[in-house]
Amino acid sequence: MRCLVALFICFIVASPLLSQKQKREPLTDAQVEKIAEAGIDPDARVALYTQFLKEKADAIKALGKRASSDARSSRLSDALEDFAALMDELGDNLDVYSDRKADIRKSLKALSEATPAWQQMLRALAGEPGFSLARKEAIESGEDLAAQADRLLKEQTDYFNQHPDEKGQDRWEPK
Helix, strand or coil: HHHHHHHHHHHHHHHHHCCCCCCCCCHHHHHHHHHHHCCCHHHHHHHHHHHHHHHHHHHHHHHHHCCCHHHCCCCCCCCHHHHHHHHHHHHHHHHHHHHHHHCCCHHHHHHHHHHHHHHHHHHCCCCCCHHHHHHHHHHHHHHHHHHHHHHHHHHHHHHHHCCCCHCCCCCCCCC
8 A cells, every 4th residue: 555655656746747858849949040030931931841851851861871779769769759740840831821822832842742752761761669659650740741732732733723813922811
C-alpha cells in the first residue's frame, strides 16, 4: 500500500515537469523572420515554407548517410519531428489560403513537384528504433501535404480558369 501511495505522489509531482518540457520550434529565428517579412503575400509564404522544407530534407538525407549511433538517431528523430511539424504548419497555411481564394498556383506547383522527392527520401531512410516513430509521422505528414497540394493546385487551376479577372489576388473579397 505504501508503494502505491509513493508511486501516486511521484506521478503528481512529476506531471507539472512534463508540461514544462520545451516545445521544439521547426523554424530558426531567421526563417521565422523571413516568413514575417513575406507578410500577407500567400504565394511568397508558401514558397518560403517549401524552401525551408527542402533544406530540412537535405539535412535529413545527410544525417541518414552517417554511421549509426545514438547521437545520430537522436538528431534524426529531432530533424524528422521538425520536418513533420513544418509540413503540418504549411498544410494549415494552405487551408487558410484556399479559403481566401488566394492565387498560390505558382508556389503550389513547386510544392507539388518537391513532395514526391521528400516522400522517396523518407521511405529510403532505413528505420531504426531511435527515430522510427518520427519517420512514420513524417511520412504521414508528407502524404497529407502532397495530397493537399495536388488537390489545391487542381482546384485553383479550375477556379482561376473560370474567374480570370481574379488571377494573382491575395484574397477573395465578396462583392
